[in-house]
Amino acid sequence: MAGGWTRDGGVQDQIDASVEDAVKLVRSRLPDGEGLSHCEACETVIPEARRKALPGVRLCISCQSELEKRQTAPTGYNRRGSKDSQLR
Numbered sequence: 398m399a400g401g402w403t404r405d406g407g408v409q410d411q412i413d414a415s416v417e418d419a420v421k422l423v424r425s426r427l428p429d430g431e432g433l434s435h436c437e438a439c440e441t442v443i444p445e446a447r448r449k450a451l452p453g454v455r456l457c458i459s460c461q462s463e464l465e466k467r468q469t470a471p472t473g474y475n476r477r478g479s480k481d482s483q484l485r
């Protein structure tokens with residue numbers, strides 16, 4: 398199979414760019430390296446147990462869950478909402 402389009406450098410560039418974006422996104426959401434003793438956002442002390450469980454953690458539990466809610470809410474909430482309204 399000698400598909401001409403697979404040799405097109407432009408296509409490969411696009412794939413590389415999106416992989417890079419995904420890696421950046423994952424890195425920003427899963428910090429590695431040194432964790433912080435105090436929350437990056439509200440400066441609450443991060444319990445040692447949490448820092449051990451999540452190496453590189455930079456947010457306290459409430460800020461982390463707030464962040465996760467904001468990141469997942471738009472699609473998750475709408476999908477669940479429309480499913481419920483279809484079922485009922």
Ligand SMILES: [Zn+2]
Pocket residue numbers: 436437438439440441456457458459460461
């Ligand atoms: Zn916090």
